[in-house]
Amino acid sequence: MRAAMMHGPGDVRVENVPDAKINEPTDALIRVTRASVCGSDLWPYRGFAEFSETGIPMGHEAIGVVEAVGTSVQNINVGDFVAMPFAYSDGTCAHCQAGIHTSCIHGGFFGIGVVGGAQAEAIRIPQSDGTLVPLPGGLDSAVMPSLLTLTDVMATGHHAAVTARVSPGKIAAVVGDGAVGLCGVIAAKRLGAEQIILLGRQPDRLELGKSFGATDIVTERGEEAVERVRQLTGGYGVHSVLECVGTDLSMQTALDIARPGGAIGRVGVPHDVTIPAASPTFFKNLTISGGPAPARAYIGELLPDVLEGRVEPGRVFDLVTNLDGVPDGYRAMNERAAIKAIIEF
Amino acid sequence: MRAAMMHGPGDVRVENVPDAKINEPTDALIRVTRASVCGSDLWPYRGFAEFSETGIPMGHEAIGVVEAVGTSVQNINVGDFVAMPFAYSDGTCAHCQAGIHTSCIHGGFFGIGVVGGAQAEAIRIPQSDGTLVPLPGGLDSAVMPSLLTLTDVMATGHHAAVTARVSPGKIAAVVGDGAVGLCGVIAAKRLGAEQIILLGRQPDRLELGKSFGATDIVTERGEEAVERVRQLTGGYGVHSVLECVGTDLSMQTALDIARPGGAIGRVGVPHDVTIPAASPTFFKNLTISGGPAPARAYIGELLPDVLEGRVEPGRVFDLVTNLDGVPDGYRAMNERAAIKAIIEF
Numbered sequence: 001m002r003a004a005m006m007h008g009p010g011d012v013r014v015e016n017v018p019d020a021k022i023n024e025p026t027d028a029l030i031r032v033t034r035a036s037v038c039g040s041d042l043w044p045y046r047g048f049a050e051f052s053e054t055g056i057p058m059g060h061e062a063i064g065v066v067e068a069v070g071t072s073v074q075n076i077n078v079g080d081f082v083a084m085p086f087a088y089s090d091g092t093c094a095h096c097q098a099g100i101h102t103s104c105i106h107g108g109f110f111g112i113g114v115v116g117g118a119q120a121e122a123i124r125i126p127q128s129d130g131t132l133v134p135l136p137g138g139l140d141s142a143v144m145p146s147l148l149t150l151t152d153v154m155a156t157g158h159h160a161a162v163t164a165r166v167s168p169g170k171i172a173a174v175v176g177d178g179a180v181g182l183c184g185v186i187a188a189k190r191l192g193a194e195q196i197i198l199l200g201r202q203p204d205r206l207e208l209g210k211s212f213g214a215t216d217i218v219t220e221r222g223e224e225a226v227e228r229v230r231q232l233t234g235g236y237g238v239h240s241v242l243e244c245v246g247t248d249l250s251m252q253t254a255l256d257i258a259r260p261g262g263a264i265g266r267v268g269v270p271h272d273v274t275i276p277a278a279s280p281t282f283f284k285n286l287t288i289s290g291g292p293a294p295a296r297a298y299i300g301e302l303l304p305d306v307l308e309g310r311v312e313p314g315r316v317f318d319l320v321t322n323l324d325g326v327p328d329g330y331r332a333m334n335e336r337a338a339i340k341a342i343i344e345f
Numbered sequence: 346m347r348a349a350m351m352h353g354p355g356d357v358r359v360e361n362v363p364d365a366k367i368n369e370p371t372d373a374l375i376r377v378t379r380a381s382v383c384g385s386d387l388w389p390y391r392g393f394a395e396f397s398e399t400g401i402p403m404g405h406e407a408i409g410v411v412e413a414v415g416t417s418v419q420n421i422n423v424g425d426f427v428a429m430p431f432a433y434s435d436g437t438c439a440h441c442q443a444g445i446h447t448s449c450i451h452g453g454f455f456g457i458g459v460v461g462g463a464q465a466e467a468i469r470i471p472q473s474d475g476t477l478v479p480l481p482g483g484l485d486s487a488v489m490p491s492l493l494t495l496t497d498v499m500a501t502g503h504h505a506a507v508t509a510r511v512s513p514g515k516i517a518a519v520v521g522d523g524a525v526g527l528c529g530v531i532a533a534k535r536l537g538a539e540q541i542i543l544l545g546r547q548p549d550r551l552e553l554g555k556s557f558g559a560t561d562i563v564t565e566r567g568e569e570a571v572e573r574v575r576q577l578t579g580g581y582g583v584h585s586v587l588e589c590v591g592t593d594l595s596m597q598t599a600l601d602i603a604r605p606g607g608a609i610g611r612v613g614v615p616h617d618v619t620i621p622a623a624s625p626t627f628f629k630n631l632t633i634s635g636g637p638a639p640a641r642a643y644i645g646e647l648l649p650d651v652l653e654g655r656v657e658p659g660r661v662f663d664l665v666t667n668l669d670g671v672p673d674g675y676r677a678m679n680e681r682a683a684i685k686a687i688i689e690f
């Protein structure tokens with residue numbers, strides 16, 4: 001089969017690789033119908049990874065159709081249309097039961113080498129009973145991009161909002177206007193935030209953010225951004241910060257714009273980030289939370305809003321390509337020429 | 346009047362100082378009936394402070410009787426028996442309304458030089474309408490130590506438990522067997538924790554912790570403590586960690602014994618603490634919260650349990666002294682010969 005492999009920084013190739021197949025009785029095999037390129041795929045693309053000789057199978061966001069199931073699979077059937085969260089999980093361990101599927105004791109992540117990637121014609125799904133979420137059949141193709149976002153980016157924006165404790169009437173800030181940040185705006189609005197301040201610099205993304213519910217835009221960075229957010233909040237700062245970048249600058253901004261007692265939900269994988277232990281974190285009674293989103297825990301809650309069109313996170317995809325176009329998708333996203341690429345099969 | 350002043354590391358003296366008096370129309374003046382020495386008073390005692398020529402007025406935990414009030418005070422009357430939380434606050438600003446009285450925009454802390462200390466015959470209370478909590482009169486002297494703990498140490502243990510999200514059926518760990526940690530055990534039990542693991546090394550304190558509700562004791566430190574907590578929790582770690590020390594070792598232990606999705610409520614003022622941004626915090630989806638306890642927000646909730654004897658945090662006082670004995674109180678606490686000293690007037 002054909003799959004996207006990364007061989008080094010900036011080097012993504014679509015190659016013939018051994019067919020994905022059932023290895024364990026708990027596996028399922030899905031034929032991918034749509035996949036996407038994630039902002040986190042750009043970290044290795046920019047050199048933050050170790051590369052093996054065979055390359056890294058890329059991709060961890062997909063929807064597709066079940067082609068085969070292992071002998072012990074009970075809830076998933078051949079022919080099911082399913083969503084594949086970016087982490088696999090058994091659904092039964094203490095961590096899954098607590099809703100932290102990304103820490104499943106039998107779990108792991110797609111597209112980092114242990115299992116295959118989703119930017120491929122097919123993919124093996126470990127722990128398929130726990131991992132896969134069956135979706136309704138016969139859906140209009142217009143809803144597919146939004147369904148696909150539930151496997152990572154929309155679930156991640158939602159996780160940022162949940163861990164930042166967004167609730168009705170609160171003031172939220174979203175740091176970052178990438179696809180996750182934009183989904184964070186959707187999530188903050190959906191959870192009832194009264195004011196949503198989006199911090200970013202790309203005009204087209206900020207426009208999309210406004211259409212998703214951002215009430216204020218801050219294009220400044222660093223201390224100037226902090227000052228601007230203070231002005232927008234009567235000097236108090238925000239209750240909830242969705243930190244959707246993962247750099248040290250974004251984190252320090254997040255900490256500085258939070259009001260005392262506020263919460264930061266961080267979902268950008270941290271790279272060289274420092275969290276000061278005393279000021280402002282301790283003395284402002286800040287709550288710092290977040291991590292890899294347990295997408296599996298959220299899909300059930302988010303799905304009706306997607307199916308009924310109340311949220312349209314699929315609008316973050318502004319580049320449609322096919323498997324052969326995946327390297328171009330990485331390039332466009334890396335150059336910020338595209339927000340996020342969707343791959344149609 | 347006489348008051349305890351700290352002039353340098355290890356140098357606490359009881360001296361004649363100018364009488365406390367009403368300075369602002371919002372002030373009250375209280376005659377202290379009981380005060381205490383706080384674990385945080387030991388930080389400057391051990392050299393973590395800058396000392397002026399006149400010394401630092403010490404103490405921030407007191408109950409007493411109102412002797413005078415400023416012209417604009419409305420809720421507090423001369424003769425009232427009151428509790429004085431360790432921070433003063435107006436009770437009306439956005440942060441007070443949100444329950445973060447320690448960040449009051451008109452607030453501040455007792456005993457750090459701006460206002461006087463509570464280890465004194467009398468003390469001026471800024472923002473007295475917002476700060477002071479009237480207590481019932483005619484109480485038995487046996488309940489006074491527990492009432493006194495509401496001004497800081499019991500409120501702080503409660504804050505650790507609240508920010509560590511202790512709730513019925515959860516497994517909590519308390520790092521530190523000082524007075525705050527012991528009050529943290531009381532708070533964790535009061536909030537319904539099913540298992541309470543107390544980490545400490547002082548046999549008498551651990552015994553007291555058991556009588557407060559600790560179900561397991563861990564005397565190991567560092568990696569061995571982490572391993573022991575894992576054994577006690579089926580390998581999963583705890584849901585809630587009350588970090589009641591403030592050193593780097595205690596913080597790393599707290600992070601390592603928390604299970605994925607768990608929360609750390611830290612109330613030990615951090616000294617040279619590092620909070621790693623990625624592992625284990627981010628990848629385990631840990632929540633790090635806490636800070637200076639908004640004691641003013643909690644006294645109303647905790648008071649009935651103290652008055653009706655359901656909790657007895659006053660048992661953390663194992664050294665009773667008078668104002669002249671304050672230097673000995675510091676010495677005993679610094680040498681761990683006493684858990685906490687109460688000063689009777």
